[in-house]
Amino acid sequence: MLSRRAFIGGGAAAVGGLAAAGGGVALVEHDVLPGRVRLHRMLGRCGDLPAPPPEAGSVQTRTFRSHRRGRDVAASIVLPAGTRSVRGLRVAVALHGNGATGPGTVSGLALDRYLTQAVRRGAPPFALVAADGGADSYWHPRADGDDPLGMILDELLPHLAREGARTDRFGAIGWSMGGFGALVLGRRVGAPRMAAVVGSSPAIFESYEDARSTNRHAFDDADDFARHDVLRHLDRLDGVPVRVDCGTGDAFTPMVRKLRERLHPEGRMTEGCHDAAFWRARLPAQLDFLAHHLAGPRGRTGS
Numbered sequence: 001m002l003s004r005r006a007f008i009g010g011g012a013a014a015v016g017g018l019a020a021a022g023g024g025v026a027l028v029e030h031d032v033l034p035g036r037v038r039l040h041r042m043l044g045r046c047g048d049l050p051a052p053p054p055e056a057g058s059v060q061t062r063t064f065r066s067h068r069r070g071r072d073v074a075a076s077i078v079l080p081a082g083t084r085s086v087r088g089l090r091v092a093v094a095l096h097g098n099g100a101t102g103p104g105t106v107s108g109l110a111l112d113r114y115l116t117q118a119v120r121r122g123a124p125p126f127a128l129v130a131a132d133g134g135a136d137s138y139w140h141p142r143a144d145g146d147d148p149l150g151m152i153l154d155e156l157l158p159h160l161a162r163e164g165a166r167t168d169r170f171g172a173i174g175w176s177m178g179g180f181g182a183l184v185l186g187r188r189v190g191a192p193r194m195a196a197v198v199g200s201s202p203a204i205f206e207s208y209e210d211a212r213s214t215n216r217h218a219f220d221d222a223d224d225f226a227r228h229d230v231l232r233h234l235d236r237l238d239g240v241p242v243r244v245d246c247g248t249g250d251a252f253t254p255m256v257r258k259l260r261e262r263l264h265p266e267g268r269m270t271e272g273c274h275d276a277a278f279w280r281a282r283l284p285a286q287l288d289f290l291a292h293h294l295a296g297p298r299g300r301t302g303s
Contacts, residue, residue, distance in 0.1 A: 045249050046273035050280045055120070057081045057112030061103050064159065068150035075131035075156060076103040078112045080119040086127045087164030090195070090294040092171035093152055094130040095139055095178030095185070098203070098215065102130035105175070108276060114283040123291035127165065128173075131156055136217040138203075139174070139181025140228045143220040149185055171290045173198040175279050176252075177218075180204060183230045183242075191239030196293035198267075198286045199244045201274050204230060204255040231255075234263055241293045245282045247272030 058079040066073040077086060078094075096105040106112065111128055119125045133139050133148035141147040161167045169192065174182035179202030186197035205211035208225035211218045219225040226232070242265035246256040250273055257269065266289065272278030 045271050046247075046275060047271070047277045047281065049277045052110035052113040052280070053117035055081050055113060055116045057116040058083060059103075059106055059112050064155070066151045066155055068147040068155055069134070070145055073132050073151060074101065074103055075129060076106045077160075078106055078115055078128035078130065080112075080125050081116040083125060083127075085163065086160055088166065090124075090126040090166050090170065091157070091160055092126060092128050092173055092196075092290050092294065093156070093185070094128045095133060095172065095174030095181040096130060097174075097176035097178050098138075099135050100178075102132045105178075106130050109175075109280055109283065111283075114280070114287055118284065118287040118291060121288075123288050124295040126171075126291055126294050127160075129156065129160065133178075133181065136177070136215055138177055138218045138228070140184055140224075143224070149181070149188065152185070153189070169193055169195040169294070171196040171198070171294050173200065173286060173290060174202070175200045176203045176274065179244075180230060183237075184228055186240050186242065187230065187233065187236040190236055194240045196241040196290050197237070197243070198290060199242070199265075200279050200282060200286065201246050201250050201252060202230070202244065202256060202259070203252055204259060206255060231259060231262065237263065241266070241289070243267040243286060243289045245270070245278075245286065247274065247278045249273040250278075 058081065060077045061074060063072050063074050079086070094102070094105065094111065096102055111130070115128055131151065134146060137146055137148050139148050141150065157167045157170065172182040172185050172194070174180070179199035182197050183199050183202060186194045205214070208219060208222040211225060219228070242263060244256065244260055244263070244265045245267040246253055246269055248269055248271055250256070252274065253269070260269070272281065
């Protein structure tokens with residue numbers, strides 16, 4: 001399989017040659033040749049950034065000292081409009097992508113507005129909580145002692161429980177690196193405590209070499225990659241409702257297809273790219289999915 005760098009870095013000349021060749025486009029579409037992302041952008045298949053819903057919710061951002069991460073961590077609590085606190089609410093943690101932050105993801109994806117829209121349309125209310133997990137931690141314990149998942153499980157969720165949130169069951173949603181992290185978290189926690197998992201364009205690599213060629217900080221070594229390879233031990237997600245969405249113009253499309261073939265989650269492969277335009281467009285369905293499963297336990301269904 002070609003690395004993410006090969007897909008992303010295919011030169012303009014190569015794409016131009018593919019477009020000119022009768023069979024070239026078909027080969028790119030079937031993941032045989034690099035240039036998939038560039039081709040989809042050239043053909044206008046990535047879509048425009050949707051305008052967010054008009055009604056804003058509440059975003060409360062705070063900083064706390066994380067011993068699991070060994071540093072101060074910023075976290076944003078997202079509530080639907082008209083809700084003042086997490087008391088009595090279920091929670092879904094929102095895991096940001098590579099190079100992003102929790103609060104930055106909340107504002108960039110307008111999560112408060114989409115959450116408010118979901119509740120206005122009849123979804124049971126819940127809170128989204130987005131904390132900083134590290135620019136390229138890939139949401140798993142690292143050799144230097146940084147443990148972003150430990151921060152969530154041992155610090156963030158207990159803190160919310162002390163404020164009255166219902167954290168005996170919780171959900172997770174993530175984008176790109178965070179989509180990978182949501183799957184890792186779901187596998188680690190398992191049913192019945194993990195109420196639902198949403199992976200939006202999850203950044204899944206075929207091998208440690210593939211990951212290292214794209215982001216050398218993603219995993220400490222080959223053993224670290226093997227321990228957190230989401231395609232292994234998928235049985236640990238048994239009983240956990242899972243939704244996975246990915247754009248067909250995404251560089252991670254081939255590996256996401258492999259995941260979907262083995263896991264049979266809800267969600268879809270639809271036209272779109274690895275960007276906020278795709279992620280915002282999928283949010284209404286994803287938040288409905290989380291709300292439904294947070295409201296009551298249910299076994300995982302097929303796609």
